[in-house]
Amino acid sequence: MNILVADDDRVQSRLLEKHLAARGFKVQVAFDAASAWEKLAKVRPDAILLDLQMPGGTGLGFLKKRNASPSHRNIPVIVITATEDPLVLRMAEQSGVTSVMPKPVNLMLLDVTLESVRSSMSPKPAMSPGE
Amino acid sequence: MAARNDSSSLAAPAAGGGSAPATVPVLDRAAMLEIVEQDLELLRELVEIFLAECPGLLAQIRSGVQDKNAEHVERSAHTLKGALMNFGAQRACEVARQLEIRGREARLDDAAQLASQLESEVAQACQALSDYLREAVP
Numbered sequence: 001m002n003i004l005v006a007d008d009d010r011v012q013s014r015l016l017e018k019h020l021a022a023r024g025f026k027v028q029v030a031f032d033a034a035s036a037w038e039k040l041a042k043v044r045p046d047a048i049l050l051d052l053q054m055p056g057g058t059g060l061g062f063l064k065k066r067n068a069s070p071s072h073r074n075i076p077v078i079v080i081t082a083t084e085d086p087l088v089l090r091m092a093e094q095s096g097v098t099s100v101m102p103k104p105v106n107l108m109l110l111d112v113t114l115e116s117v118r119s120s121m122s123p124k125p126a127m128s129p130g131e
Numbered sequence: 132m133a134a135r136n137d138s139s140s141l142a143a144p145a146a147g148g149g150s151a152p153a154t155v156p157v158l159d160r161a162a163m164l165e166i167v168e169q170d171l172e173l174l175r176e177l178v179e180i181f182l183a184e185c186p187g188l189l190a191q192i193r194s195g196v197q198d199k200n201a202e203h204v205e206r207s208a209h210t211l212k213g214a215l216m217n218f219g220a221q222r223a224c225e226v227a228r229q230l231e232i233r234g235r236e237a238r239l240d241d242a243a244q245l246a247s248q249l250e251s252e253v254a255q256a257c258q259a260l261s262d263y264l265r266e267a268v269p
Contacts, residue, residue, distance in 0.1 A: 009213045010180045015166070018173055053209050082213040084228075085235065103164050104216040 002026045006036035033057030052081040063095040076117045106128035158259040159219030196242045205234025221254035
């Protein structure tokens with residue numbers, strides 16, 4: 001199972017990368033929203049762990065783009081955020097994400113959530129031309 | 132390497148007029164070890180990443196305050212707060228949080244004072260992290 005971690009916090013990214021790799025996941029990391037989007041097309045992850053505040057575009061912008069893309073809108077997204085802005089949190093929750101988790105992330109809860117994503121996985125749809 | 136079972140926290144010296152009460156620990160060791168699942172080698176690696184990232188983030192906050200760029204202050208303080216959370220660095224985290232709020236609300240009147248306090252709190256947290264690693268990983 002491929003996981004894309006999109007977070008500009010290098011400490012958090014490395015923590016997640018190491019934790020997930022130890023559990024057999026293949027992990028790709030992006031430190032800003034633009035490169036997260038680029039990697040999304042290349043890696044075709046089975047799940048995305050997304051920070052909401054990153055350079056090069058916000059996580060909410062990333063979710064909007066993902067929701068508009070037929071090839072990507074079904075990829076489960078788990079938001080991991082330190083934001084306390086209720087408006088941003090509400091918008092994230094209303095963007096079709098699997099879960100919103102506060103930082104510092106509870107790794108046990110993350111494991112359970114990813115297991116649930118894994119068990120509900122269906123075959124990947126074909127990529128649309130140009131995406 | 133697994134951590135020893137040490138739930139103690141390092142309390143800060145009393146700080147005058149700051150945003151983080153003096154009773155809040157500089158470093159919550161129990162929380163920090165729980166986050167890294169008692170893996171001290173991972174903790175060492177994360178601390179090294181943090182020590183490398185920290186000066187740049189503090190510089191971004193300083194320049195955001197000087198330029199009165201509220202968005203810049205909010206984003207940099209937010210990133211630093213997130214990193215500090217991973218170490219249970221509660222005092223520094225609280226000051227970063229205050230700065231993030233100032234940035235979000237575009238109220239930078241006391242941001243310079245908060246930025247100075249943040250630098251001091253972060254320096255204490257970095258020292259406490261280094262001390263802990265020296266103690267725990269001979």
